[in-house]
Each structure stands twice: as C-alpha cells, then as structure tokens.
Amino acid sequence: xxxxxxLSEIARKRLAALKEFSxxxxxxxxxxxxLELRGAGNLLGGEQHGHINVxxxxxxxxxxxxxxxxxxxEEVPIEIHSSLNLGLDMRIPAEYISDENQxxxxxxxxxxxxxxAERERVEKELxxxxxxxxxxxxxxxxxxxxKTAAEKLGIEAIDRRNSVLNVKFHxxxxxxxxxxxxxxxxxRGAQFTPAGVLILPxxxxxxxxxxxxxxxxxxxxxx
Numbered sequence: 001x002x003x004x005x006x007l008s009e010i011a012r013k014r015l016a017a018l019k020e021f022s023x024x025x026x027x028x029x030x031x032x033x034x035l036e037l038r039g040a041g042n043l044l045g046g047e048q049h050g051h052i053n054v055x056x057x058x059x060x061x062x063x064x065x066x067x068x069x070x071x072x073x074e075e076v077p078i079e080i081h082s083s084l085n086l087g088l089d090m091r092i093p094a095e096y097i098s099d100e101n102q103x104x105x106x107x108x109x110x111x112x113x114x115x116x117a118e119r120e121r122v123e124k125e126l127x128x129x130x131x132x133x134x135x136x137x138x139x140x141x142x143x144x145x146x147k148t149a150a151e152k153l154g155i156e157a158i159d160r161r162n163s164v165l166n167v168k169f170h171x172x173x174x175x176x177x178x179x180x181x182x183x184x185x186x187x188r189g190a191q192f193t194p195a196g197v198l199i200l201p202x203x204x205x206x207x208x209x210x211x212x213x214x215x216x217x218x219x220x221x222x223x
Contacts, residue, residue, distance in 0.1 A: 080170050082150035083157040086215075088208045090140050097130055110137075110144050119145055135209065142212045149219045160202075160211070167198040175222055183221045 001007065007015070069075075097103040106126060113119040119141045127133050150158065154173025159166045169175065180198070184190045189201040205214040 080151045080154060080156060082147055082155050084143065084147055084150065085157070085159045086143075086165075086211055087160045088139070088143075088211060089136075090143050090208070091136065092140065093134060093136055096134055096137065110140055113141070113144055114148050116145065139208045139212060142216070146212060146215050146219065149216075149223070153219065153222055158215070163202045163204075163206075165200040165202060165215070167200060169196045169198070171196070179222050183218065186221075187218070 092103050092106055094103070097106055106122075109122045109125070110119070113122045123133055123138070123141055126137065153175055154170045155167055156170050157166075157168045159168075180192065184192050184198070187200060188203065189199075191199040193199065200218060202211065202214060205211050
C-alpha cells in the first residue's frame with residue numbers, strides 16, 4: 001500500500017485475514033470472516049446491515065430458520081441446551097491426536113454430529129486419519145449422542161452425585177408422563193420430585209462406558 005494511504009479498520013482486518021489464511025481450503029475461512037465483517041444483510045436484498053455481529057453467525061442462521069418456520073405455520077421446538085455433568089473424563093487423548101488444532105477440530109466435528117449416521121461418519125474419518133479409534137473417543141461420540149437425545153427429550157441438566165443422577169426437565173418438555181412413571185416404577189430406587197427432577201440411582205455403573213450405557217437405556221425408555 002502507498003505510504004500516504006490510511007487503511008480503515010475493516011481493510012486492515014481483511015489484509016490480516018489474507019495473510020493468515022493462505023493454506024489450501026482457506027477461501028471458505030476468508031469468506032466467512034468477510035461475512036462477519038460486513039454483516040449478512042437481509043434475506044433477498046443487497047443491503048449489508050451488520051447486525052449479525054451482535055448475535056454471531058450461528059445464532060443468526062438459527063434465528064432465521066426459526067422465523068421461516070414460524071411464517072410457514074410450523075411448530076418451532078423449544079430450544080434447550082442440555083448440561084450433562086457426569087463426572088467423567090471426556091476428552092480426546094493427546095497421544096491419539098497430538099496436534100492441538102486438529103484435536104479442537106475433532107471436538108467440533110463430534111459436537112456437531114447430531115445423528116447416529118453423522119457420528120458414524122466422524123468415527124470413520126478419525127479412524128482413516130489417525131488410526132483405530134480408542135475407547136475414550138468412542139465414549140465422547142456416545143456422550144455427544146446422549147446430549148442430543150437429552151435436548152430432544154426436554155432435559156435441561158443431568159448432574160451426577162456419587163452413584164445417583166439428578167435429571168432436571170424443562171417445564172415445557174413434551175415427554176410422555178406415562179413413560180416417565182413407568183421408568184420410575186421399573187428402576188430400583190428411582191423418584192420423581194415435585195420440582196420436576198428425576199432421581200436415578202446408577203445401579204452399580206461407575207466407568208464411563210457403564211454410565212453412558214445406563215443413560216442410553218433410560219433415554220430409550222423415555223422416548
């Protein structure tokens with residue numbers, strides 16, 4: 001750039017992006033960053049409003065999808081971000097994926113895998129790239145599936161306290177009360193409190209695989 005030219009802040013950010021993202025496949029990253037800098041504009045027009053910076057791109061897309069469904073008269077499901085505090089060591093071993101950036105990318109792939117088919121695809125990709133998938137990574141894939149299932153069931157949080165799980169439901173959950181009562185009657189020591197919390201003894205499950213398997217069976221009973 002000429003020495004007497006003063007660049008705007010956005011121009012400097014764009015040049016910095018071009019300098020940083022020079023590897024293969026970086027075009028998408030540059031386009032996404034440019035989208036964040038300019039804003040996405042309205043749905044059909046050419047204006048660039050920039051309000052996407054306030055909520056972030058992912059949230060903007062989700063809000064847009066919800067609005068379209070509402071305009072079509074479709075039911076918009078309640079948004080629940082389930083919190084699963086199971087007291088388990090859920091991570092990708094550094095000896096399996098040594099590079100931190102690649103490990104973070106794998107975490108994101110696993111978190112975004114919302115269906116069994118997607119999780120199977122992610123597992124195959126990891127195996128092709130890094131070798132046989134260890135149990136720790138399989139547990140993480142199972143955990144991701146349970147989190148998705150919990151959100152569909154309307155579960156706000158699951159907290160493990162020693163050998164007991166406290167399952168807190170969202171007030172607007174669509175879970176079948178009959179299925180819930182059947183689970184309470186069948187599971188030894190299970191209770192459902194007036195506060196909307198299901199208390200589930202783990203029935204001897206302690207390892208990561210056992211706890212995840214226990215939850216998977218209970219979710220199957222509820223759904």
